[in-house]
Amino acid sequence: MNKFMAFWRSSVGKKIIMGVSGLFLCTFLAVHCGINLLLFKSDGGQLYNEASEFMSSNIVIRTVEVVLFVGIVAHLFSGVVVWIKNWMSRPVRYSVYRLKDNAPLSSRRPMLTASASLVGFFLVIHLQTFWIPNRFWAEPPESNYDLVAAAFSDPVYGIFYIVALLFLAFHLKHGFQSGFQTLGVSTSKYKWLVDAVAVIFWLVIPLAFAAMPAYFLWFKS
Template sequence: MSNFSKTFSSTLGRKLIMCLTGLFLCAFLVVHLIGNLQLFANDGGYAFNKYAYFMTHFTPIKVISYLLYISIIVHTVWAIIITSKNKAARPVSYAVKGANGSIWSSRNMGILGTIIFLFVVIHMSNFWYKYHWGATPYVEYSTNLSTGETQAREITEAEYGKQYVTYVDNGIEVVKSKDLYKEVAFAFSNPIYSLFYVLAMAALAFHLLHGFQSAFQTLGWDNSKYKPLVNFLGIWIFSIAIPIGFALMPIYFFLFK
């Protein structure tokens, strides 16, 4: 076995892989949330559908998306491996949970991760898969460039022409696109799915509460110089702000759309 293989098959190596893939997924969460904030725009989905098209057709983003899929799989597989090895090394559980000073989230990363992985699978089947290969509806936006007023109408697949179209005709900007916004609104009209989404974001919050800070500990950045910043980002941004931002989406659509 080469030194490279030995490094990444060791306990430290496995933690390093978890650390790097986890931080990459954290970066994705920030970008994904910023893009999904377009859902709150009162424009009939115009901004969100443009964002969805850009994210699925801009080549650099497409390349990064494949890295994302790989990171999700690797992060999940290595989490299972680490959990299994930890259980094998300690077959008898602690008599008193938390007696070693660990917080609840750190002791239940496996359960939290399982909920999140299940959510990712369902989430991607509802939106990512349908957008690429499912029966996604189509919409045409007509914007008067002098007044800025936009009107939307549902169109057929034949009218759409199997490609995103934008052009200007007599001062009217016309955009034809797949209507992922309508798919989102339909999904979040289901109370069971909306509730599951919110609960998954709660699981994400607790997962990140431990995972984000643990990643920097693995990197050796948990000293007095970096720890205050890492704690602030880990708690207030990744464990509170980001999960709440995502959770507000199903709540907003279920209650107001």
């Protein structure tokens, strides 16, 4: 316990916890996105509902769900603590941000914080719409497909999602760059490879997610 507390107290320890929990959340996003792509299958949501049913009844997946929420809390908590520490130790509040690849971490932080706040807000709305009804309502919704189709047929809700997913892309892009800088990858000869993998997470996956509300808004209604 003492070793963990010493690790947690060090600034690199908190950054490692943030990075590892962030990578774990990215893995979840990739799986979540893969399953949600079934929404595009023109079978009235049959396969999507079967996959959702499997995910919500499988004991291994339910256990991973607990780890997922621990990961979200760890990422959020370490992010807030790092943010407060940096804010308190900065003598002059700057107003100009440089966002080049080699920009110092200090200039990346405001963008990470702003996008993190919107992603956090998005997550609360998202869980309230999709997850809470499934887990806690006495009479859960008929099917996940109907739940998703109904939510995304509302233009306000659908457009909020698309905007929030742009912020998610932004957050992941700066999160990856910041993490790579901490780990020293930004100066390594494999930087191009790591950057290429990061693009899948920060660009391709959020775009695929954003295509879902767009599909229900403009092609299914």
